[in-house]
Amino acid sequence: xxxxxxxxxxxxxxxxxxxxxxxxxxxxxxxxxxxxxxxxxxxxxxxxxxxxxxxxxxxxxxxxxxxxxxxxxxxxxxxxxxxxxxxxxxxxxxxxxxxxxxxxxxxxxxxxxxxxxxxxxxxxxxxxxxxxxxxxxxxxxxxxxxxxxxxxxxxxxxxxxxxxxxxxxxxxxxxxxxxxxxxxxxxxxxxxxxxxxxxxxxxxxxxxxxxxxxxxxxxxxxxxxxxxxxxxxxxxxxxxxxxxxxxxxxxxxxxxxxxxxxxxxxxxxxxxxxxxxxxxxxxxxxxxxxxxxxxxxxxxxxxxxxxxxxxxxxxxxxxxxxxxxxxxxxxxxxxxxxxxxxxxxxxxxxxxxxxxxxxxxxxxxxxxxxxxxxxxxxxxxxxxxxxxxxxxxxxxxxxxxxxxxxxxxxxxxxxxxxxxxxxxxxxxxxxxxxxxxxxxxxxxxxxxxxxxxxx
Amino acid sequence: xxxxxxxxxxxxxxxxxxxxxxxxxxxxxxxxxxxxxxxxxxxxxxxxxxxxxxxxxxxxxxxxxxxxxxxxxxxxxxxxxxxxxxxxxxxxxxxxxxxxxxxxxxxxxxxxxxxxxxxxxxxxxxxxxxxxxxxxxxxxxxxxxxxxxxxxxxxxxxxxxxxxxxxxxxxxxxxxxxxxxxxxxxxxxxxxxxxxxxxxxxxxxxxxxxxxxxxxxxxxxxxxxxxxxxxxxxxxxxxxxxxxxxxxxxxxxxxxxxxxxxxxxxxxxxxxxxxxxxxxxxxxxxxxxxxxxxxx
Numbered sequence: 001x002x003x004x005x006x007x008x009x010x011x012x013x014x015x016x017x018x019x020x021x022x023x024x025x026x027x028x029x030x031x032x033x034x035x036x037x038x039x040x041x042x043x044x045x046x047x048x049x050x051x052x053x054x055x056x057x058x059x060x061x062x063x064x065x066x067x068x069x070x071x072x073x074x075x076x077x078x079x080x081x082x083x084x085x086x087x088x089x090x091x092x093x094x095x096x097x098x099x100x101x102x103x104x105x106x107x108x109x110x111x112x113x114x115x116x117x118x119x120x121x122x123x124x125x126x127x128x129x130x131x132x133x134x135x136x137x138x139x140x141x142x143x144x145x146x147x148x149x150x151x152x153x154x155x156x157x158x159x160x161x162x163x164x165x166x167x168x169x170x171x172x173x174x175x176x177x178x179x180x181x182x183x184x185x186x187x188x189x190x191x192x193x194x195x196x197x198x199x200x201x202x203x204x205x206x207x208x209x210x211x212x213x214x215x216x217x218x219x220x221x222x223x224x225x226x227x228x229x230x231x232x233x234x235x236x237x238x239x240x241x242x243x244x245x246x247x248x249x250x251x252x253x254x255x256x257x258x259x260x261x262x263x264x265x266x267x268x269x270x271x272x273x274x275x276x277x278x279x280x281x282x283x284x285x286x287x288x289x290x291x292x293x294x295x296x297x298x299x300x301x302x303x304x305x306x307x308x309x310x311x312x313x314x315x316x317x318x319x320x321x322x323x324x325x326x327x328x329x330x331x332x333x334x335x336x337x338x339x340x341x342x343x344x345x346x347x348x349x350x351x352x353x354x355x356x357x358x359x360x361x362x363x364x365x366x367x368x369x370x371x372x373x374x375x376x377x378x379x380x381x382x383x384x385x386x387x388x389x390x391x392x393x394x395x396x397x398x399x400x401x402x403x404x405x406x407x408x409x410x411x412x413x414x415x416x417x418x419x420x421x422x423x424x425x426x427x428x429x430x431x432x433x434x435x436x437x438x439x440x441x442x443x444x445x446x447x448x449x450x451x452x453x454x455x
Numbered sequence: 456x457x458x459x460x461x462x463x464x465x466x467x468x469x470x471x472x473x474x475x476x477x478x479x480x481x482x483x484x485x486x487x488x489x490x491x492x493x494x495x496x497x498x499x500x501x502x503x504x505x506x507x508x509x510x511x512x513x514x515x516x517x518x519x520x521x522x523x524x525x526x527x528x529x530x531x532x533x534x535x536x537x538x539x540x541x542x543x544x545x546x547x548x549x550x551x552x553x554x555x556x557x558x559x560x561x562x563x564x565x566x567x568x569x570x571x572x573x574x575x576x577x578x579x580x581x582x583x584x585x586x587x588x589x590x591x592x593x594x595x596x597x598x599x600x601x602x603x604x605x606x607x608x609x610x611x612x613x614x615x616x617x618x619x620x621x622x623x624x625x626x627x628x629x630x631x632x633x634x635x636x637x638x639x640x641x642x643x644x645x646x647x648x649x650x651x652x653x654x655x656x657x658x659x660x661x662x663x664x665x666x667x668x669x670x671x672x673x674x675x676x677x678x679x680x681x682x683x684x685x686x687x688x689x690x691x692x693x694x695x696x697x698x699x700x701x702x703x704x705x706x707x708x709x710x711x712x713x714x715x716x717x718x719x720x721x722x723x724x725x726x727x728x729x730x731x732x733x734x735x736x737x738x739x740x741x742x743x744x745x746x747x748x749x750x751x
Contacts (some may be wrong), residue, residue: 137495137498138498279602282606382579416713
């Protein structure tokens with residue numbers, strides 16, 4: 001029994017290898033012919049000659065693709081059905097199994113699947129996880145693949161930066177997102193304030209909104225690192241910088257306990273203590289924030305275009321009252337550029353085929369549509385030039401933010417910081433008054449540096 | 456001869472399966488707890504032997520002791536809360552009244568409720584802005600509960616989780632005790648009544664002493680369950696605010712899957728195991744004393 005299974009896998013592997021070898025000797029012209037070939041053989045209904053077919057287009061395989069869940073599952077499924085159909089024109093015998101996994105448990109699901117040897121062939125990765133999985137050795141080197149596509153350039157920079165580890169590319173940008181200030185024009189008018197541009201403005205506006213309206217002004221909530229961390233930049237600080245250590249190695253060094261950073265965190269937590277949000281906001285996440293803004297209980301928030309759509313779905317009345325502006329800032333007003341990259345896994349048995357599928361996902365044919373559908377921006381510069389992004393008034397404010405925006409330090413430990421909620425507990429401790437901002441941020445810096453030292 | 460081995464032969468398939476599913480992970484956990492097993496080990500399978508360093512690091516970490524205290528205090532509170540609630544309900548159901556049968560079945564509902572779904576429902580009930588709990592409390596005139604944030608401090612958060620755990624676990628205890636009551640012969644109660652015993656005497660002098668072995672088993676089961684509570688806390692607070700509602704099971708899980716320190720997580724799990732064994736040994740000691748008493 002066992003012997004048979006071994007023999008079979010051995011056989012199928014060698015067939016795959018043959019096909020793979022054949023694949024690399026192909027040129028693009030033959031590929032197209034093969035497309036026709038495939039149709040013909042399909043018509044005749046015989047697939048006897050699969051090994052003799054040089055392009056490997058008749059290869060039988062199963063690709064597993066993991067994509068993060070979106071707001072509208074049916075549309076997402078439909079989109080991937082079309083991508084797969086297009087893919088099957090060249091590779092009729094490859095079945096593609098696309099699974100949608102929830103964002104919240106995705107990091108852990110990926111970790112467990114890698115550990116268990118059952119990683120997918122392709123997965124969408126939150127950009128901040130890319131360095132972590134690359135450092136683990138879980139991802140396939142994309143340099144040659146991207147060179148084959150002729151796509152070495154033309155990616156959104158902030159995303160390409162986090163996909164690069166040890167000067168090697170371990171993922172390709174798929175879509176990018178950036179948060180901006182979203183406000184309720186009616187509440188701001190009622191309070192008689194303008195859209196804040198600095199943090200002094202924000203504080204004054206907040207006080208006026210508290211005094212003159214029923215709404216809470218600003219989401220200084222306990223559970224959202226994307227609200228807190230960019231403020232460290234805005235006050236002139238840094239999250240971490242790369243320095244030379246005594247051995248001449250380049251290492252990350254945390255900066256979150258420097259005075260500018262502490263000042264930023266203090267400002268944020270003071271807004272909570274001042275009552276800019278209800279007491280319960282100590283445990284609010286982005287989802288609770290959206291709910292409050294949709295119910296018009298909150299005058300301002302920080303969100304992405306898809307977040308705005310979600311809030312309008314929740315309460316259509318607010319559609320005409322929504323305004324978007326760049327984030328307030330003192331030294332800078334850079335927003336965090338996040339989004340997703342697509343990566344191939346080292347464990348994949350069908351890297352060539354998976355790369356072909358990946359190429360379709362980032363092609364002009366498909367990438368803009370997905371970005372538009374998810375409410376993000378394409379990860380390719382070519383995709384960004386699409387008029388649907390540059391000519392829409394609201395979207396162009398977000399697009400500007402994308403160009404000015406920054407990513408978090410591209411350290412392999414960063415994904416773990418997020419997994420551990422490293423930036424949640426300290427903020428909550430300051431809000432509860434059990435620690436000062438300096439004490440809490442000293443702890444965070446220490447934990448960050450401990451992690452950096454093991455890289 | 457045949458008779459002696461037959462039961463073992465019949466039990467073998469189940470035993471082998473259970474051993475494979477429990478013994479291997481157990482030994483693997485012991486093994487991992489002496490090693491530095493992190494995300495690189497995950498990929499390469501290579502890990503280094505670090506002796507007792509995971510244990511010393513854990514035992515010298517004040518946070519570990521905070522979490523241990525949470526686990527013991529909260530766990531014991533849940534055990535007693537569950538036992539008392541279960542006992543009271545069992546006594547109630549034992550008095551034959553109209554509809555007691557129906558009530559007995561209805562009471563099982565919380566027990567069959569999935570832990571995660573229950574956690575989500577309770578979290579909603581106690582939501583500061585939109586929760587039904589605050590609404591009802593303000594309706595009966597307790598205005599300080601208007602917008603009261605239950606999950607802002609570990610105390611109030613643990614209180615909510617405590618009620619939820621008791622609500623979910625008392626039915627099992629109640630049904631088990633109810634079955635136990637049926638085994639006590641009525642003649643004992645009749646005899647006691649002739650001697651002038653009231654209801655309180657009957658419970659304390661007859662029912663509970665007769666059910667001591669059953670009570671101990673239920674105590675052990677509750678302790679094991681309540682010391683390794685994970686899902687309800689994970690769903691309701693995720694250990695927040697500011698890691699204030701961490702218990703050992705959550706801590707071990709977080710070390711493993713958030714921090715990717717599998718060695719450290721295994722060490723915490725082993726310490727949790729030792730702690731549980733300590734409590735169970737105490738229970739078993741009481742149980743043994745019971746048997747020894749008969750001999751003496």
